[in-house]
Amino acid sequence: MEINREKLKQQHAKELKMFEENHPKSKALYQEASNYLLQGVPLNWMVRWSSAYPITVVEAKGAHLKCVDGMDYIDFCLGDTGSMVGHAVxxxxxxxxxxxxxxxxxxxxxxxxxxxxxxxxxxxxxxxxxxxxxxxxxxxxxxxxxxxxxxxxxxxxxxxxxxxxxxxxxxxxxxxxxxxxxxxxxxxxxxxxxxxxxxxxxxxxxxxxxxxxxxxxxxxxxxxxxxxxxxxxxxxxxxxxxxxxxxxxxxxxxxxxxxxxxxxxxxxxxxxxxxxxxxxxxxxxxxxxxxxxxxxxxxxxxxxxxxxxxxxxxxxxxxxxxxxxxxxxxxxxxxxxxxxxxxxLTEDYYKRNIALATRFNEGVQSVIKEFDLPWNTKQLGLRTEYWFKKEPARNGAEAYYHTDLELDWYMHLASLNRGVLMTPFHNMALICGSTTEADVDKHTAVFREIVQNIL
Ligand SMILES: Cc1ncc(COP(=O)(O)O)c(C=O)c1O
Structure with missing residues (x-):
């Protein structure tokens, strides 16, 4: 089944609005920071998330992170691997x-x-x-x-x-x-x-x-x-x-x-x-x-x-x-x-988390299959990723020329709005020692819902 591009645009606009309604404090802090920090952030990559401005973090523990607007997120980004072991272990x-x-x-x-x-x-x-x-x-x-x-x-x-x-x-x-x-x-x-x-x-x-x-x-x-x-x-x-x-x-x-x-x-x-x-x-x-x-x-x-x-x-x-x-x-x-x-980072740590990553991957695959989407998933240990291409890429160029930024931004933002943080610049998820089966299953449910909204 193909993505309905018109619906994608409309749904994306709705998600941007929803984000803004739910994150007034992050917005105010970002506006204030813009007086002192280039692009309003301490590192330019931090505005490369899918929202119009970044959420401001209050604290994080294990696989969960809280923002200043009081929302709790399951963190599958984990600092793009910097916190792969989980937060504040x-x-x-x-x-x-x-x-x-x-x-x-x-x-x-x-x-x-x-x-x-x-x-x-x-x-x-x-x-x-x-x-x-x-x-x-x-x-x-x-x-x-x-x-x-x-x-x-x-x-x-x-x-x-x-x-x-x-x-x-x-x-x-x-x-x-x-x-x-x-x-x-x-x-x-x-x-x-x-x-x-x-x-x-x-x-x-x-x-x-x-x-x-x-x-x-x-x-x-x-x-x-x-x-x-x-x-x-x-x-x-x-x-x-x-x-x-x-x-x-x-x-x-x-x-x-x-x-x-x-x-x-x-x-x-x-x-x-x-x-x-x-x-x-x-x-x-x-x-x-x-x-x-x-x-x-x-x-x-x-x-x-x-x-x-x-x-x-x-x-x-x-x-x-x-x-x-x-x-x-x-x-x-x-x-x-x-x-x-x-x-x-012990042998047991990897064993547990790789099994959960497999569960994550199977969840995504089940939705891809249900809606017959031309996408694929890959897993490497406790890391998984999906890509908007039917056949898996064999090299960098094959993957690069199949990036779909419009879809990418929507998927990230819609996940974020539902309390699921995926890694920006990737559709990647990491499993840490505190990620639970319930966290993984929530991702599958969110993934299914946001895909269904653009078909
Ligand atoms: C494979 C690889 N090597 C090195 C780096 C650089 O890491 P850092 O930003 O911590 O210097 C990255 C960052 O993503 C990476 O993916």
């Missing part, structure tokens, strides 16, 4: 509060750092670890280190990074670009302020295309391939069977490092997709939820890579700039990491 609240009383940042290690390093080695299989204040920084620093290693060896031919079309790895310059359907690497709409043409730094190819991968690597001018093991920023796009084997074999054949970004795919299991599927990257990066919402990024490297870092450190006077930051690896972050890894 008791174990992390305790550890964070205790550390705050003992000091938060010293530019010196605490004992927690050793514990966390050992645990990350156990989970991800890579030997040496470093910490940053965001996953973006982790990617940036790991790529810089890879480049520095080649330079230290006198290899000046390698300068480029290989990334996948419509990927997202944070605001890392090398990854802000795209390849057009005609095969031209260029700026990607929406990325602002870049000074260097992306084709100077990066080769972009489509995910799941082994021939394009070999073609891009064979000149031996690539430092590292950076990828999510499953694409998650253009919907969920799984690798084809055998794709990861080819990726690893070709990166080894052409002497290129393989960087796997587990920032979102940590939804798969305790050691991300890498552990679950036995991948063998040289570098792993992640961040977001690992410190229960305290800013963090991590990057880990193989023993061999780690040894090659030493000559790089030895070659600089003082300390290596370009990788680091005064607040990185601070004591508060390390305490939060330790609590999150030891007490929250």
């Amino acid at each position: 008791d174990a992390s609240v305790k550890a964070i509060s205790e550390q705050v009383k003992k000091g938060t940042t010293f530019m010196l290690p605490t004992e927690d750092a050793t514990w966390v390093g050992k645990e990350l080695q156990r989970r991800f299989g890579l030997k040496y670890w470093q910490f940053t204040t965001s996953a973006t920084d982790a990617n940036r620093f790991a790529l810089r280190m890879a480049r520095a290693i080649f330079r230290a060896k006198g290899d000046t031919k390698r300068s480029k990074v290989l990334a996948f079309n419509f990927c997202y790895h944070g605001s890392v310059d090398e990854t802000l670009g795209m390849v057009t359907p005609e095969g031209k690497t260029t700026f990607r709409k929406g990325n602002i302020g870049q000074c260097i043409d992306p084709s100077v730094m990066t080769k972009f190819i489509e995910w799941n295309d082994v021939d394009a991968l070999e073609e891009a690597l064979k000149d031996e001018d690539v430092i590292a391939v950076i990828c999510e093991p499953v694409m998650t920023n253009m919907g969920i796009i799984h690798p084809d069977p055998g794709y990861h084997d080819a990726l690893r074999a070709l990166t080894r054949k052409y002497g290129t490092y393989l960087l796997i970004d587990e920032t979102h795919t940590i939804c798969t299991g305790i050691g991300g997709y890498t552990r679950e599927y036995g991948l063998e990257p040289d570098i792993i990066t992640a961040g977001k939820t690992l410190a229960s919402g305290i800013p963090v990024g991590i990057w880990g490297v193989s023993e061999e890579f780690g040894k090659l870092c030493q000559p790089v450190f030895d070659s600089v006077y003082g300390f290596a700039k370009g990788v680091g930051g005064t607040l990185a690896a601070n004591a508060l972050t390390m305490a939060a990491l330790r609590a999150t890894l030891s007490e929250i």
Whole structure:
């Protein structure tokens, strides 16, 4: 069955009105903030929700969040993974509060750092670890280190990074670009302020295309391939069977490092997709939820890579700039990491939540089937997503050219009006340790109602 576009427009107008009627306090606060904050928000992304202005949060606990207008929401967005473990989880609240009383940042290690390093080695299989204040920084620093290693060896031919079309790895310059359907690497709409043409730094190819991968690597001018093991920023796009084997074999054949970004795919299991599927990257990066919402990024490297870092450190006077930051690896972050890894993100945690994510996914599928909608759903661990396309996309371009912004905005807003928060810029839902079956079933009922209203 097709969406009735006329009804969609009318219903969307009704939803905008309903939002405004129900959120007068958020509106007043937003108007006041507009005198002091660019676009009325502390971060421009916060006006990218589906409503005319954002709801102002009062507090959140577990899977629920309350706004200043007194509405309660089931939070399936969870800070777009920053709070994947849930809000204000008791174990992390305790550890964070205790550390705050003992000091938060010293530019010196605490004992927690050793514990966390050992645990990350156990989970991800890579030997040496470093910490940053965001996953973006982790990617940036790991790529810089890879480049520095080649330079230290006198290899000046390698300068480029290989990334996948419509990927997202944070605001890392090398990854802000795209390849057009005609095969031209260029700026990607929406990325602002870049000074260097992306084709100077990066080769972009489509995910799941082994021939394009070999073609891009064979000149031996690539430092590292950076990828999510499953694409998650253009919907969920799984690798084809055998794709990861080819990726690893070709990166080894052409002497290129393989960087796997587990920032979102940590939804798969305790050691991300890498552990679950036995991948063998040289570098792993992640961040977001690992410190229960305290800013963090991590990057880990193989023993061999780690040894090659030493000559790089030895070659600089003082300390290596370009990788680091005064607040990185601070004591508060390390305490939060330790609590999150030891007490929250356990095997049992994933087992429970993946089962609930399956229930969520089946609920959405049942509505798609009932109304014979040309949409599909995907699941990766405790993360699910639906996309307005009948056949699942195999790469970024296939997904991107099937985005339907009109429908997207409506679905988000209509869900929000009914107390269900979905992730903006995605139709994505995350399940945390406090999400209940009732929460999931409420989403299914809301999803059915709002779909029915536009048929
Ligand atoms: C795969 C991936 N890597 C890195 C990042 C950057 O994370 P942060 O914004 O915490 O730096 C994101 C953000 O969404 C991401 O999706």
